[in-house]
Amino acid sequence: MTVTFPQKGLPWLLLLPQLLVTAIFFLWPAEQALEQAFYQEDAFGLSREFVGLENFIDLFTDPLYYQSMLTTLLFSFSVAIFGMSAALLLAVMADRVIRGKLAYQTLLIWPYAVAPALAGVLWWILFDPSMGPIALWLESAGVDWNHYLNGNQAMILVVIASTWKQISYNFLFFLAGLQAVPRSLIEAASIDGASPFKRFWTIVFPLLSPTTFFLLVVNLVYAFFETFGVIDATTKGGPGQSTTTLVYKVFEDGFIGLDLGGSAAQSVVLMGIVGLMTVIQFRFIERKVQYS
Amino acid sequence: MTDVVLENVGKTYPNGYHAIPSVDLSIEEGEFIVLVGPSGCGKSTLLRMVAGLESISEGELRIRGERMNEKEPAERDIAMVFQNYALYPHMTVYANMAYGLKNRGVPKNQIEEKVTHVADMLGLTELLQRKPGQLSGGQRQRVAMGRAMVRDPKVFLFDEPLSNLDAKLRVQMRVEIRQLQRKLGTTTLYVTHDQVEAMTLADRLVVLNKGKAEQIGTPMDIYNQPATPFVAAFIGSPSMNLIDANVTEQGVKISDAVTLPLSHEHRGEVVWGIRPEHLVVCDEKNADFALRIQAVESLGAETLIHGVIDEKSGKNEPMVVRLAGPHLPDINSLIWLTAPVQHWHLFDAKTQQRL
Numbered sequence: 001m002t003v004t005f006p007q008k009g010l011p012w013l014l015l016l017p018q019l020l021v022t023a024i025f026f027l028w029p030a031e032q033a034l035e036q037a038f039y040q041e042d043a044f045g046l047s048r049e050f051v052g053l054e055n056f057i058d059l060f061t062d063p064l065y066y067q068s069m070l071t072t073l074l075f076s077f078s079v080a081i082f083g084m085s086a087a088l089l090l091a092v093m094a095d096r097v098i099r100g101k102l103a104y105q106t107l108l109i110w111p112y113a114v115a116p117a118l119a120g121v122l123w124w125i126l127f128d129p130s131m132g133p134i135a136l137w138l139e140s141a142g143v144d145w146n147h148y149l150n151g152n153q154a155m156i157l158v159v160i161a162s163t164w165k166q167i168s169y170n171f172l173f174f175l176a177g178l179q180a181v182p183r184s185l186i187e188a189a190s191i192d193g194a195s196p197f198k199r200f201w202t203i204v205f206p207l208l209s210p211t212t213f214f215l216l217v218v219n220l221v222y223a224f225f226e227t228f229g230v231i232d233a234t235t236k237g238g239p240g241q242s243t244t245t246l247v248y249k250v251f252e253d254g255f256i257g258l259d260l261g262g263s264a265a266q267s268v269v270l271m272g273i274v275g276l277m278t279v280i281q282f283r284f285i286e287r288k289v290q291y292s
Numbered sequence: 293m294t295d296v297v298l299e300n301v302g303k304t305y306p307n308g309y310h311a312i313p314s315v316d317l318s319i320e321e322g323e324f325i326v327l328v329g330p331s332g333c334g335k336s337t338l339l340r341m342v343a344g345l346e347s348i349s350e351g352e353l354r355i356r357g358e359r360m361n362e363k364e365p366a367e368r369d370i371a372m373v374f375q376n377y378a379l380y381p382h383m384t385v386y387a388n389m390a391y392g393l394k395n396r397g398v399p400k401n402q403i404e405e406k407v408t409h410v411a412d413m414l415g416l417t418e419l420l421q422r423k424p425g426q427l428s429g430g431q432r433q434r435v436a437m438g439r440a441m442v443r444d445p446k447v448f449l450f451d452e453p454l455s456n457l458d459a460k461l462r463v464q465m466r467v468e469i470r471q472l473q474r475k476l477g478t479t480t481l482y483v484t485h486d487q488v489e490a491m492t493l494a495d496r497l498v499v500l501n502k503g504k505a506e507q508i509g510t511p512m513d514i515y516n517q518p519a520t521p522f523v524a525a526f527i528g529s530p531s532m533n534l535i536d537a538n539v540t541e542q543g544v545k546i547s548d549a550v551t552l553p554l555s556h557e558h559r560g561e562v563v564w565g566i567r568p569e570h571l572v573v574c575d576e577k578n579a580d581f582a583l584r585i586q587a588v589e590s591l592g593a594e595t596l597i598h599g600v601i602d603e604k605s606g607k608n609e610p611m612v613v614r615l616a617g618p619h620l621p622d623i624n625s626l627i628w629l630t631a632p633v634q635h636w637h638l639f640d641a642k643t644q645q646r647l
Contacts, residue, residue, distance in 0.1 A: 184378035187345050192392035192439075193366035202391075206382045 030271065036264035055265035064241060065249070065266075072245040075159060076223035083163040084215055087170030088208075092200070094171070095178045105175070112168035116226065120233025123161035127234075147235060151242030154235045158243050161234055162227045170215050177211035178204065217281045225274065246270060295321040295356060295479045296342070296447060302350035303337055303503070311337050312503035314351065322477040324470070328490035329500035330526070335483045336451055338500070342481060343372050343449050355446060366395075371440035372449040375456065377432045379424040379439070385411075386420040389439045396443075410442045413472075430461045437469070441476065448473070450482040454489065466492060487527050491515070499523045520644045521563045524637055530568050530596060533611045536641065537564040544638070547602040547609065550581045554633065561641035568596065568614035570635035579628035583611055585621055595619040597627070 005011050037055055041048040059065050090108060097104055111119070126134045129146040138145040147154040181204055189199045205212075228247050231237060237244035237252055244252060246266065254263025296319040303312040312334045319325050327335040340346040342353060344365035353360045360368050371392075379388050386407055393403045411417045414434045424432055433453060440448055453469075454462045470493055473480050484490055490497055491511045499506045499514065499522075507519040511527075518524035524532045537546040539562050543553040546564055576582075581601045589596040595615045600608040613629065621627060638647040 182376065182378065184374045184376055185380060187343075187365075188372070188374060188378040188439075189380075189391070190345075191343060191365045191370065191372050192443075193395035194391070198395065203380060209382075 033264045033267040037268045041260045055261045068249045078159045079162045079223040080219035083166040087167045091174035109168045116229030117233045119165045120230040124234045154243045161230045177208045297354040300351035304349040324480045324495045326482045326490040326494035327498045333500040334503035339483045369446045371445040373436045373453045375452045377436040389442045392443045410438045448480040532565045532567045534565045563639040565637040566631045568612040571613045580630045582626045
């Protein structure tokens with residue numbers, strides 16, 4: 001549908017609020033970061049010097065940066081895979097619930113409304129080595145839990161905290177996807193002699209693939225870019241570099257290390273990654289399975 | 293040999309709704325049984341109970357003498373064709389047809405042999421590598437049938453399989469289904485709301501009304517001797533003319549002005565019926581009653597005349613007459629009709645049973 005306006009100015013006026021938000025909170029900072037990435041600035045912001053690609057060269061010759069990249073990949077895929085598996089399991093069970101369906105579904109959606117930092121604090125308390133109930137329980141089970149000292153445990157903690165927050169979102173999409181699978185297909189498969197387990201893997205799961213693929217991209221983007229709050233509240237990127245993801249490293253190098261140029265160069269790399277993921281999402285998300 | 297037996301089979305839903313009170317039916321091997329009735333009469337529920345997709349609340353279902361109530365759908369050795377075909381959209385036609393065999397652990401070369409054989413029989417050979425989304429409605433219907441046939445089950449179940457097709461294809465597929473069933477000799481239970489489909493396909497018909505089998509019989513038995521006014525009205529197109537009447541010494545009094553002579557020992561209120569094709573146009577002096585014409589439907593091969601009889605008493609009973617060939621009577625004119633006594637149907641008004 002095309003709407004034509006008599007005045008030329010009105011459409012721009014209507015677009016203005018969104019354009020302003022985009023300009024002030026995205027375009028301007030992005031431009032600043034892009035510019036900053038080519039400068040070296042002193043810690044007090046009093047002077048700066050054009051250094052060309054030096055910030056980028058430093059970045060890509062720094063083994064810590066590659067380490068952080070690996071950490072990010074491990075973290076992101078763990079969050080996506082655990083979050084999606086758990087959500088799918090819950091959705092399959094919720095789909096079968098007949099009594100109290102609404103209450104069950106509502107409760108499952110709640111974690112999504114919890115702010116990332118709060119979610120972090122929540123899990124930080126639960127896993128605190130000296131007083132957290134889960135940590136104490138683990139200790140009594142013979143696991144020596146201390147995520148301040150053990151990098152792997154720190155990683156497990158941030159994965160759990162980040163996954164927990166994302167399960168609700170995944171759950172909603174999987175539930176909708178499951179409900180869109182025609183009942184008669186399941187019935188036909190049961191007449192065709194497929195066990196419930198086989199029905200799920202050969203009929204339902206393939207039909208969910210558009211949803212699964214969409215969620216994979218969304219979850220990776222979430223784990224890459226939106227888990228700063230969770231990490232900051234639980235491990236602060238430590239111990240050592242063991243939970244320093246790329247986004248956390250931008251913050252750490254820029255605001256704690258005060259290497260503004262290096263941090264800006266990392267931001268530019270991240271912007272490139274976001275752009276790439278967006279393209280992937282738009283290119284492949286249209287792939288749909290036809291229900292007949 | 294009796295193949296499928298339903299003994300006092302009933303369905304009560306958890307909310308207490310008594311969908312099917314009790315149905316008795318025994319189906320011979322190779323028989324084509326059609327369950328027909330208006331929507332909501334429980335015909336699909338009954339079929340799904342035979343399939344094992346709905347639990348059986350009362351009574352017993354036996355296939356080849358074996359009790360089936362507690363068996364899973366897969367263990368009943370039945371195959372079903374769904375109204376929306378229920379083809380697996382992500383699988384090719386070949387994979388759709390092979391799925392049931394694969395689940396049963398049939399060796400690969402046998403699967404291939406069976407699928408190619410059935411595909412050949414149904415003219416699907418060219419389509420085996422396509423996905424359901426790339427097929428026309430008629431082709432999907434055929435694949436759904438192929439999927440059922442390839443397993444060579446004891447019983448075929450059809451749930452309104454033709455209702456999504458256009459009129460021409462429906463007639464074609466109807467003939468094809470009947471021929472295939474004859475050739476394979478597989479016992480078949482077929483659900484439809486379309487009485488033409490029911491009449492043309494069935495060896496025996498089960499006319500269902502509100503979860504009860506009103507009548508079970510061959511299509512011609514049911515056409516000639518409907519057991520209740522419901523069956524009389526449901527089978528036959530256009531419907532039988534049914535009029536509330538009274539049997540007295542003089543005969544059947546269908547209105548204050550019209551009494552048709554009949555000697556019958558029954559006295560009291562009845563439903564009197566005659567099919568539109570059995571009414572005969574005649575001259576005034578031999579007529580039983582006059583019909584005031586309200587509408588004429590000319591179909592070429594036949595003409596349907598809608599009108600009312602018994603204008604004088606103000607009762608204005610609607611009546612339809614079916615005449616062979618084209619006719620063009622004037623609207624609002626009168627025609628004279630007789631109702632030959634051998635074509636009457638009389639039902640007790642209270643018990644609704646045929647007299």
